[in-house]
Amino acid sequence: MSSKATEVPTTGGQEITYLEAIREALFEEMESDENVFCMGQDIGVFGGAFKVTEGLQARFGPQRVLDTPISEIAMVGAAAGAGHMGMRPVVEMQFIDFIANAYDMITNYVATARYRAFLPCPMVIRGPSGGYVRGGPFHSQNPEAGFIHTPGIKVVYPSTAADAKGLLKAAIRDDDCVLFFEHKYLYRRIRDVVPAGDHVVPIGKARTAREGTDVSIITYAATVWKALDAAQQLADEDGLSVEVIDLRTLSPLDDEAILATVRKTNRVLILHEDTRTGGIAGEITARINEQAFAWLDAPVLRVTAHDVPLPYAPSLEDFVLPQTSDIVRAVRQLAAY
């Protein structure tokens, strides 16, 4: 363990990794609100499988950084119960893939509690998500589509360190359950400057990651970076001006930002790492159709993973997941439509 471990310093104004940004958000919110506590498997002394919670238990004690049994149903249910009583639990899934085990508790109990029983569930479920890391079918999932479909749940999926920190703080302060997906490929690869002070990014607001006028790419999480690479390549090679919208929040969707970019470029590519059928791109396409059909100069197109469980070998995973070259090809097609 690094010496930093027991301190969990709060930076601000400095360049830190996506992972450190998450740890800082946890640290700051636990400091400022005694109702915030963390629970999960191996998050205490060990600091979690990815070391996101490293140092938290040393700082806040085992009562507030709680190692649980391997019981995703119980973790989520207990968070809801504690939430009813005014606590603000943050539950870590060791890998987000295991959120499937708590699907009933999340969609049936937590999501409906306020509506049917006027009971608040101010809680966050967070965990390492996504592929490109040779994790195979059960350590690479992007479970957002299974949850944006559920009224009562919010879903957040940041792509930068600044957003990771600011959105997690907003999620912890939100009075409803927020699923906070962390892209594990970005944990230690992305670092950027996080504003000093109490940096909170509002839930429900997208971000323009790159301005452009010819074609829009709407995406989130790890593929934001691929979209930016593709945009640069298309500027260099084709002279195309590509706008990249980073959704940041998947539920509720930022319709305004989506419609604004459609009206601006009239050509939209939706890009996600999740499998194609039933992925969130369909929902966005429908919203664009309903609200901005007249602005479309070309069909809304999707670049997504193939509809297969994510395989493990590099050659297979790379084929199944969307790559920059795919985005380039798709944008060229849209621009030429």
Added chain:
Amino acid sequence: MSSKATEVPTTGGQEITYLEAIREALFEEMESDENVFCMGQDIGVFGGAFKVTEGLQARFGPQRVLDTPISEIAMVGAAAGAGHMGMRPVVEMQFIDFIANAYDMITNYVATARYRAFLPCPMVIRGPSGGYVRGGPFHSQNPEAGFIHTPGIKVVYPSTAADAKGLLKAAIRDDDCVLFFEHKYLYRRIRDVVPAGDHVVPIGKARTAREGTDVSIITYAATVWKALDAAQQLADEDGLSVEVIDLRTLSPLDDEAILATVRKTNRVLILHEDTRTGGIAGEITARINEQAFAWLDAPVLRVTAHDVPLPYAPSLEDFVLPQTSDIVRAVRQLAAY
């Protein structure tokens, strides 16, 4: 219990209810293939909460019509294990809402078994689904969106007695896991003539429920009947010719049938009882955009439930769910676009 109970007659050529059609399919498949067996809560002596399996245990014995503990995870997992060994289990969820408890087992284990391990899961998970019956938030769900997103699973949702029988027989014979959603509002309200003999309806093929040339309504399950009512009203009152497509299978979607109707009417309404955001209408909209954008004379529109848990009181449920009047209004809007 009716005297019919212990006989489970096979009709064919006669008018029977949607529920009787399902029972007949189970009966016939169990008769013709000794590997087919049923399991579920209270399906044996009691014949199930809706009496779908009434008479089956008397005919086939408790070994093949098996009452299980209240254990949805175990029911699905055990079906998969038995399926690996060459059996063809049919699992009943007492209400389909409880399929959420087995979400991990279905999406992680069953859906991936063939792909990652070359293990077949020839099994059916079936159960009463859908609203309009004052069932409240946990006895009215339409869980299709949570599963069409999962490669490796097929999803079927019939609207007529003939299809209920024919699709269930196809599902039982399919070599992969098929989720078979039965709309409980239709159980005893719909009756139609089921063809005699070994009536099998292929999975993956939609049905034209009504021919038309002005506007297409793409839908499935209980709302097929609302679409037909609306089409008649629109013909009578507006002279509009509305085509109604009954999808029957939701995964895999019948792209050909969808595109054919788009090319024919150039105006499409997608209608589902499920909540709006993340529902299957988005996926269909995206497919139409990608493959038939040039044929669209108007935006693809959606009529769906509102994005709330389904409330129980009649006045609330009726407001939240799509009604015929909504369809009429939406079609008029499309026709006038």
Added chain:
Amino acid sequence: MAPRPESTRPRRSRGRGASANDRPPSESLSREQLLALYYWMRLTRTLEERLVALYRQTKVVGGLFRSLGQEADSVGSAFALERRDILSPLIRNLGSMLVKGATPLEILRQYMAKGDSPTRGRELNIHFGDTDRGFIGQISPLGDMVPVMAGVTLSFRMRGEDRVGLVYIGDGATSTGAFHEGINFAAVQRCPLVVIVENNGYAYSTPTSRQTLAASFVDKAIGYGIPGHKADGNDVLAVYDVTKRAVDHARRGKGVTLIELMTYRRKGHAEHDNQSYVPEGEIERWERENDPLTRYVARLTGEFGFTASDVEAVDERAHVEIDAATDQAEASPPPEALDSLIGVYADPPAAEPLWFREGIAQAVTSHERPAGWGTSNVE
């Protein structure tokens, strides 16, 4: 309102030889409390009988679930809690909810899906709660309330509050993963929680012998490393005693206890269920030999020295209360359609009506209604 446990006045002085711990806690109940136990059981039964009448008049929306013959289990256990404690009832714990302060009027409005019911018509039957009065409403997926109550009581422990939780689980629902994960979590976290398995012989049509091979549900306690106790669920004082001891144990920081209460479901799973699967004579035997009200009345008028007219006065009072509540509930309006869009989230506070509902009033008044209920056995 009958006296609640808070107003405890010892009924008799402590026996000289026995220590406080050995003596059943029920020996400390006041005469008012002894009669209150009967009142809650009678109120439960009378209210359910009224619900049956309303159900037959098709005024109940959806199914009706009875606790006939199980009233002692609900009432005796809930009576062992303090007002600040929290319990999570199941479909057959109407009695527990009444003890915890739910009113017949609320129950009646709930069952009739009225707009001024506790859930404003959003949820079924007795699926409602009130954390101030100390009960949290269940949801239908069985077992889920065990993890939730683990979390409720975890918060008590974390904050050092002197509060205890009580959660019920049916014999059938012990087979769910949620029950297992929740009780294990609560046990290892030493939450102040009492878990009561209500063994009423059946889960819908399924007898316990097809639910588990265990000889007793209390045998599960050792596998969670917690104490387990079994009691006669149709003896309201025995139920009170076993629960009170477990509650005290939890309050002393000793963690979870599993209790198995032996009782019997005399009615079907819901009102529509004809119980064809029940062996002949079984129901009648329980009714004849083991009705919790009959048994308790015998003790009240026997060893506790109440008169028959004391008992009748309680019966009468329950009737009068239920009559009044029924009149009031029947007069309640249905919910307003637009209320259906309010409060899914704290922020935003309401969903927008969808575009095809622009003429909202018209859409609501001209909507179709189903010809009849599609199912009579919703739960």
Added chain:
Amino acid sequence: MAPRPESTRPRRSRGRGASANDRPPSESLSREQLLALYYWMRLTRTLEERLVALYRQTKVVGGLFRSLGQEADSVGSAFALERRDILSPLIRNLGSMLVKGATPLEILRQYMAKGDSPTRGRELNIHFGDTDRGFIGQISPLGDMVPVMAGVTLSFRMRGEDRVGLVYIGDGATSTGAFHEGINFAAVQRCPLVVIVENNGYAYSTPTSRQTLAASFVDKAIGYGIPGHKADGNDVLAVYDVTKRAVDHARRGKGVTLIELMTYRRKGHAEHDNQSYVPEGEIERWERENDPLTRYVARLTGEFGFTASDVEAVDERAHVEIDAATDQAEASPPPEALDSLIGVYADPPAAEPLWFREGIAQAVTSHERPAGWGTSNVE
């Protein structure tokens, strides 16, 4: 290939006084079988040591999971099965898989994600199976294999087949709902299934004391109404004995048995884990005093009369086999990209490449690769 249980030849005649049932089944093992037990344990350890070397050379894709110190648990239990029986291994049951016929070559190809590995590069490490040889590969979500094996053995019972199933569960994974639902289902359905809890002290960093309050996992048996036995998991013959008896019990139609094997995980959860959470000296003590190979070698060369060179010959044989397998595995090709689209369903047999992959070859050869692994601790 060492002799398998099928070729049983009694090692010594039955003791006169003891009945067949009382005598440990291991007394009937032949000398070949006694040596085979050692061979499988040694092969497991040597293969894992080779995997460590390959891991350090970054030839292993993803994490590496060791069973160091637990080899007796896997080998002794799997050895109690017949070839027609089916087991479901966990991440630390490499030894069980070898006994059941998995080859070192398959394991090596799997860990290196080769195109000719048993899953053609689709799944991780030892996540693979073969129903012909009698093992079914696990998936990562813990506990799920218990319901699956309940179904496998349910099919044996339904068809009247003389076959038994064996499923392992970690101390940590006993906390999952899937474990609970699966073992209860199997018990009440009287499936011919043996459930082995491998108590190796930890679940990742979590000691059993934070997983459950139960004094022993075997205490869970009574709550499912099934027999439970506890044994020394580092004594290969004790493991064989306790498992064999449970297997025979299941084969006689008597249903499920729960076995708890006491062992210890001497390595971290995966190779990257530095075990900082382990009390000082604990690992060393287990290594010194309770290594299953060392202990068994002492018995082999002691009471069973084998020579040191008998033992060395086995060690040598294991080494030679692993060397040959390594050379072969390293020469294997990676999977073909297009194979990723095949076999999600029986029908259709393959998915289509998406439209933006029209120039497939180019897309595959020019794709980006991550600069390094994002995680070293995938499981």
